[in-house]
Amino acid sequence: MTDRRKYNPRSILSWFEEDRPREKFTKKGRSALSDAELIAILIGSGTVDHSAVDVAKIIMNSVGNNINSLAKLSVKDLKKHRGIGQAKAVTILAALELGRRRSDIIAVQKRKICCSEDVYEEMKPYLLDKPHEEFWVLLLNRANHVTRTAQVGLGGVSGTPADVKMIFKLAVEHLASSIILVHNHPSGQLIPSLADKRLTEQIREAGRILDLPVLDHMIFTDAGYYSFRDSEEF
Known part of the structure; x- marks a missing residue:
């Protein structure tokens, strides 16, 4: 047929x-x-x-x-x-x-932060492809292992608020020994703004008073990152 x-x-x-x-x-x-x-x-x-x-x-x-x-x-x-x-x-x-x-399923032993590249890899599951700005904090123990990753600010395309009190409240409640700040720039801009610099210094100063050091502040983009520590602005 x-x-x-x-x-x-x-x-x-x-x-x-x-x-x-x-x-x-x-x-x-x-x-x-x-x-x-x-x-x-x-x-x-x-x-x-x-x-x-x-x-x-x-x-x-x-x-x-x-x-x-x-x-x-x-x-x-x-x-x-x-x-x-x-x-x-x-x-x-x-x-x-x-x-x-x-990529968010990472073995615990691999979550030790030794450099800015480790921070970037840690944040990829949270910030990659985001069309708006977000502000996150990594809480670390004395061995620099990440104990918690938390979003502390959600904004628009060109800015996000960050409440210093909430950041350190979170860190104290979870017994963090140090913290790392991260926020993304959907535009891909890797140069920190004056507002970024002012906020970084404000949070660092609060960390000094509380004996809770801020180890770095990273600007995250899909194509790369900017580390305040690597740029020697810390």
Whole structure:
């Protein structure tokens, strides 16, 4: 009996099996798939004119084929693409969030802070891809192990408040021996502002009075960081 189904290059089912994202994932492994193909698996189906892979490629092209930029989009942003509804947009962003949280599972013995790079790695799960500013504090024990990481300020695109009293209240309640300050600049700007410098000195002075030293203040961006201690401003 003749198969009357017409060949449709837009339909994944009409592709060679080894070229279909799910089959390719199973046979060749996850690393064999492009970012667009992985996203196509998440969204499942395309539109009348575009396959799921085509839709995924359009989405990736819109963010310069940069996964970090994709992670910064909102559900509303993704729904602007034809073929992406609420459920598919949420699925994509949920998968990206899981990927970010994976790096948050760090063995305790690896959480000792020895340099500014350790601080940057510690904060990636919390601050990577954030579109607004946040202020965080790392609480350390006498051996410089992180005992707690806490958000102490949430702001907008160009600033975030930080309550000095709340920072040290948190540190005292958790018996911290020292603290490290971290806030992000979504703009990518690595040069501290005058306000950053003033706040840093204010918190350092409070730490001296309480015998709770501030070891560093880091400005975090997706592409790198600025450490007050490394810059010898401490």
